[in-house]
Amino acid sequence: MLAIDGESPVIDERIKEIAPGFRAMSIHVDATNAGQGSLSPKLLTDACNYVLQGGPTWAEAHLASWADAYVRFGSKPKRTPCSAQALRRRVLKDGSIPSINPIVDLYNAVSLKYAIPVGGENYDAYLGRPLLTVADGSETFETVMNGEAVIENPLPGEVIWRDDAGATCRRWNWRQGTRTRLDAAAGRMWFVLESLETMPDDALAEASDMLVDGLETLMPGCSVFAQRIAV
Template sequence: MLDDIWVDDSVLALRPDFAVLVMTAHGLRNGPSDDRSRAWLTAASACEVQTEKIDAWKDAYRAFGAKPQRTRPSVDALTRRMPLPEINRAVDAYNSISVRHALPIGGEDLDRYVGPARLVRASGDEASEEALGQPEPGEVIWRDDAGVTCRRWNWRQVARTRLTEETTNAIFMLERLEPMSLEELKQAGEELADLLAELSPEVRITSRLLLNGN
């Protein structure tokens, strides 16, 4: 799965500094939010908002014609929802890491994917859920063989692949732009892996870093 994921050159032309750390977690034991995941959310909610990193994502949205004040990058929307909402343990884990590092993170049910994930610029005729709306030509989207999985880079994910309490195999996309360093991106991935291992000691985690030129 990881070897087949790719980022289209047209996306990298918009932001040559883009990199994504893709992680898969097999054997996950998810469930409803508990005291442990609530503590992660509480600690993250106390962190100072890192506006420079969020502003970089707003600029990236403008580069393909989106208006970030109307459809906000995921990490921008998340930092405006303090205290962070409880969803389920796995989502609480990656939301807490997202806010700590001002890093957009998507988490999805790997078993719901049809073919590999790829980040592309939309043609405008991709299959998309009605609630999500149809992507505009040139819009940056994550997709698989069945259609859109996330619109406007990291604005909103489809219901089809969302992480639920029953999810056992998951995929996470940690998306970086400058001024975040690659070292911090890798650190965030390690922190997420540690939280997932707390939830599921037997979880098997693999990762791959995709960046311009690689």
């Protein structure tokens, strides 16, 4: 097993007040000695077509729950929606989203098919354990603006993912930072699939299975450790 208890994500108790139905799948992957596989280019296309056909049936309810949670911590979901909502809007507007790289295409396909926020991180760039918490405003967040590297600070009260060095994702799962950005299927990786009570529990398990199956196909021989987390 790759991950041990000490590497499990930590959920701040205050998250329960913002999203009492929050539960997620945390997936650690070690591809250090893995082989190189490939995924069908239809994976992302099929996920986009599924959205255009109206799937999944719980999508609108689930994304509405995320919007409500964002409002509770002071965010404006129409301006800065959760990642799953942002992807879905792009597909409904443009008919598809562009391919980025196999690893990102995989977790975007999972996000679209299951209307669930999915994050992928370079775990070798992490310092300490992932922590879902409420920002005090002093945390640093590395990002890009107008093509230039910049450092932002989350707003006090904003829900963030962070490690010992600073924020890794702002407004819960709205925008990932550049420091821990995952851009290659190599080394150690960490993925998190985040759901609320309006997503069927078996659908969360299916989404996790789809991601794990894809990771094992893309990186044959990788080590995978998946665990459920909740408030």
